[in-house]
Amino acid sequence: MIRSGGASQGARIVALTAHAMDQDVQLYREIGFDRVLSKPLSRKKLYEQISGTLDDGEPVRVNRVLDLGLMEQLIGSLGAAKSGALIRDVLAEGDAFVATLADAQQGDSFRNKVHQFAGTCAIIGAQRMRNTLARLEETLKRSPDENLLVWREPLEVLWSETRTKLEEFLKR
The missing domain is CATH 1.20.120 (Four Helix Bundle (Hemerythrin (Met), subunit A))
Known part of the structure; x- marks a missing residue:
């Protein structure tokens, strides 16, 4: 609906979710979301996405014991x-x-x-x-x-x- 016209048709649409498996991310992208962000979500990451400075590639898989x-x-x-x-x-x-x-x-x-x-x-x-x-x-x-x-x-x-x-x- 947002993508069909109007002032917001080019706006980035970001899904925020607690957990996102690879197949979930693919589904979100197929239905029109530009990005899927999941916990843990930092203010920096959210700001980068909103401002458009976050890399639009696949999500980076970070695997530290503790962030x-x-x-x-x-x-x-x-x-x-x-x-x-x-x-x-x-x-x-x-x-x-x-x-x-x-x-x-x-x-x-x-x-x-x-x-x-x-x-x-x-x-x-x-x-x-x-x-x-x-x-x-x-x-x-x-x-x-x-x-x-x-x-x-x-x-x-x-x-x-x-x-x-x-x-x-x-x-x-």
Whole structure:
């Protein structure tokens, strides 16, 4: 509708979403969106998109354990005390999630836990954990009989790395 005419027909249309798989990005582009931005979303990235200075190529896949720039932005937005409390909550949520892996049963309940924790990881910039959880969630949607044991050790190791980075950040 926007593209059919009028003053806004040439405006960039940007989708903002919590999670975007490659096939989702392709679908958004096919229906007319110029760009898809997903969590974690920084002010800088949003400004670059709106101003037209963001590269129009495919999204860059960054795979850091923790996006320190996003963490600094979080502190700037929430303040040190609230940010610290949020990080401690994330540490508790992550520990609880990893503890469920030993007894995880396939099903909607577990997939919802994966989705929820992936969202939490995205908010704080825990990119590798978020990306891995997003892959697990997608796998669970496609393969109802997925063997969850093959995911257990990699997720435990990745959470340990993520936890260490979050704890280091708290000590700053």
